Amino acid sequence: MPELNSANLTGFKPDSTVLALQQKARVFLVGGAVRDLLLDRPVHERDWVVQGATPELMLRLGFKPVGADFPVFLHPQTQDEYALARTERKSGKGYKGFIFHADPEVTVQEDLCRRDFTFNAMAMDQHGDLIDPYGGKADLANSVFRHVSPAFAEDPLRVLRLARFLARYTTFTVHPETMALCRALVEQGELAELVAERVYAEFTKGFKEPLPSRMLSLLSELRAWPELLPQGVDASSATSNVCLAALDKLSTPEHRWSAWLSHFDQVNHALLFDHWRVPRGIQDSTRVLCQIQKQTAVALDDWVAFFAAVDVYRKPERLLDVLHLIWQAGQSVPVGAAWLEKIRMFANQQMDGSFRDGLRQALAAAGGQNPQSTVDAFRRKQIQALFDN
Numbered sequence: 001m002p003e004l005n006s007a008n009l010t011g012f013k014p015d016s017t018v019l020a021l022q023q024k025a026r027v028f029l030v031g032g033a034v035r036d037l038l039l040d041r042p043v044h045e046r047d048w049v050v051q052g053a054t055p056e057l058m059l060r061l062g063f064k065p066v067g068a069d070f071p072v073f074l075h076p077q078t079q080d081e082y083a084l085a086r087t088e089r090k091s092g093k094g095y096k097g098f099i100f101h102a103d104p105e106v107t108v109q110e111d112l113c114r115r116d117f118t119f120n121a122m123a124m125d126q127h128g129d130l131i132d133p134y135g136g137k138a139d140l141a142n143s144v145f146r147h148v149s150p151a152f153a154e155d156p157l158r159v160l161r162l163a164r165f166l167a168r169y170t171t172f173t174v175h176p177e178t179m180a181l182c183r184a185l186v187e188q189g190e191l192a193e194l195v196a197e198r199v200y201a202e203f204t205k206g207f208k209e210p211l212p213s214r215m216l217s218l219l220s221e222l223r224a225w226p227e228l229l230p231q232g233v234d235a236s237s238a239t240s241n242v243c244l245a246a247l248d249k250l251s252t253p254e255h256r257w258s259a260w261l262s263h264f265d266q267v268n269h270a271l272l273f274d275h276w277r278v279p280r281g282i283q284d285s286t287r288v289l290c291q292i293q294k295q296t297a298v299a300l301d302d303w304v305a306f307f308a309a310v311d312v313y314r315k316p317e318r319l320l321d322v323l324h325l326i327w328q329a330g331q332s333v334p335v336g337a338a339w340l341e342k343i344r345m346f347a348n349q350q351m352d353g354s355f356r357d358g359l360r361q362a363l364a365a366a367g368g369q370n371p372q373s374t375v376d377a378f379r380r381k382q383i384q385a386l387f388d389n
Helices: 016-022 032-038 055-060 108-112 136-141 150-154 157-168 176-187 196-206 212-221 241-249 253-262 266-276 280-294 300-309 316-329 337-350 353-365 371-388
Strands: 026-030 047-051 064-067 070-074 081-084 086-090 098-102
Touching: 016 026, 026 032, 026 108, 032 136, 047 108, 055 064, 055 070, 055 081, 070 098, 086 108, 150 176, 157 176, 157 196, 157 212, 196 212, 196 253, 196 266, 212 241, 241 253, 241 316, 253 266, 253 280, 253 316, 266 280, 280 316, 300 371, 316 337, 337 371, 353 371
Parallel strands: 047 081
Antiparallel strands: 026 047, 064 070, 070 081, 086 098
16 A cells, blocks of 8 residues: 655645735645645646636636636646636536536535546645545545546546556555446446547556556456447457566557557458557557567568568668567567567668668669669578578
């Protein structure tokens, strides 16, 4: 269980803009910043709730509105978000189907009630006093994800947030009642309402955390994949123990995306790439990784075709990056470790000036006759050298 550091709750020193705001309203630091202070983690973003203010007051003090219908304002200097205390109610399906009610009479406790987990539903005032109406500090100390209220089930995106939080907080467990709400969201088809790009963004955040396997395992336990993947795509290979263990060993979200996608049936790759708008670099790395994984024969013609397929002559650095992924993940490939080393050597040669000089000399010696044949013969000779080492 984590040791909480309440000594970090020292309050905050308002600047001149916030001091002017505090003449009419109360300002609280809320959410993840308070949680991370208690956990003694670095605070990267600070979000604020303002109780007792109106949009007119915020504008008069120089705050900039984020949107016309959303009561959130940016501080004119720090660009921190200051949200008017508000309540909300469900008005439709999906994570956008809400109506907000912001009013000077809404209290910070009422505002915190609409949040996802109890440890995200805490606030701190200027003097360092903790506002914790839903037991967030106790749940944080006990390493438990617990929803604040039944309204948790009104936002399907919270299932993905829970999944990626599990990847970050590697010793935390999910309260049974929270799991029940997540299962209900899946069974009701609410996750199918999520925009694919938003799902991709949540997965990417999860792939930045220490143990992304926990994120994917929760979604498997909830049987959520039919709601998140294109119709007919099977996730069983991409959620196997072998795949999950490899993902945890990798260190970048790009490598984790490529490794994860490579475990899906290759006939579905184009569909997955399009569904999630996967960046081209990750698409290409996934294809190269699959080429290496399916390479079995070690005849010269096979390697000539392989190096052409992975485009090593134009992009050797990409092949080297994928090889690093394989080694870091501890993956075995059919051709074995010795041939992986040969592939690495050949990719490095393509970045060597002497290789390019040799190709230019070969083209000059051919006198401009059949240049493509000359290039192919030169490359074939270089690949043949791999067999001689």
